[in-house]
Amino acid sequence: MGRDLAARLLARDRAAVAPALNLVDDHRPEARREATAVLAALEEKVLFGGARRIGLTGAPGAGKSTLLDALVRRLRSHDQTLGVVAVDPSSQRTGGALLGDRMRVRSGAADPGVFIRSMAARERLGGLAEAARASVTILAAAFDVVLVETVGVGQSEGEVADLVDTLVYVAQPGAGDLVQFMKAGILELPDVVVVNKADLGLLAERTANELKAGFGLGERNGAWEPPVVLVSARDGTGLDELETALQGHLESLTAEGLQTRRRRGRDASVRKSLERRYGSHGLTVWGGQAKLAARLADERDPSGFALTETLGREIEAALRTTETSP
Ligand SMILES: Nc1nc2c(ncn2[C@@H]2O[C@H](COP(=O)(O)OP(=O)(O)OP(=O)(O)O)[C@@H](O)[C@H]2O)c(=O)[nH]1
Ligand SMILES: [Mg+2]
Structure with a gap:
């Protein structure tokens, strides 16, 4: 059944999307094996192909959901189909679920070209980033574009950067986002910076100028400097420019750059999953970071999901050996 689900998704059968998402949410051992098989089969095709992936991050209330909604409608008007993943990492908030409901209302529940997946903290069980990655992989098989919204809380920017081709940072006018970025040392993460709420006038313009100056200082190995x-x-100002900036970033990546980026994201997620499950002790007992780097570089293991399971079993075996040895 698992293989069949993957084949249906790759044939863009959208009726397979919901069952696939349910399967990867099921943490029983039998379902997990099947989910890994589906994800591995998908990853073979979509790790370097499939949908374009765009992430939106930024402080609470910056207007990410409103912007996402505007982007969805625009991309739909260009006949693009969309999968949306809304990740809400905070435990008390229900923003993720609300986002889904609001979007369904605005973008039209009947539109089969849009699929919205909201993930709240309850799904943190198996690691929110891992769950988000599974959702993105499924949606990337069945849709043209995948959008990921997540609240920026210092660490999550890096995690969403690992999931997407283009990371859009949504700034709130007058909120001191630049200072936060410098403190967190993540000035190099955003590919495009949006100062939303331009309708606020001077305050938004001032913030845009500060960010332009600040992001010009970021340490980047490539030539791309994030446009602000x-x-x-709310009123649609600047959406043309945003689309141009998104397209510009995609073109600047080139096919090779895109591959490198997706591979880096895959590698980071395998590493983080194993560290989360077994700690640095488990990894060390098994062989450490150098061995992990070698396994990640082995071209015979294209799927990050399958590799995580395989290496997980090896680490468990290594841990059992140390426990039983005198
Ligand atoms: N003036 C103005 N208000 C906006 C604009 N975009 C969003 N807002 C308002 O800002 C508030 C927050 O918008 P959301 O889109 O929910 O922001 P968010 O970043 O998704 O918020 P969280 O998901 O809770 O982090 C709402 O009251 C929006 O109506 C804009 O362009 N101009
Ligand atoms: Mg939101």
């Missing part, structure tokens, strides 16, 4: 775009998700 003034947008009003």
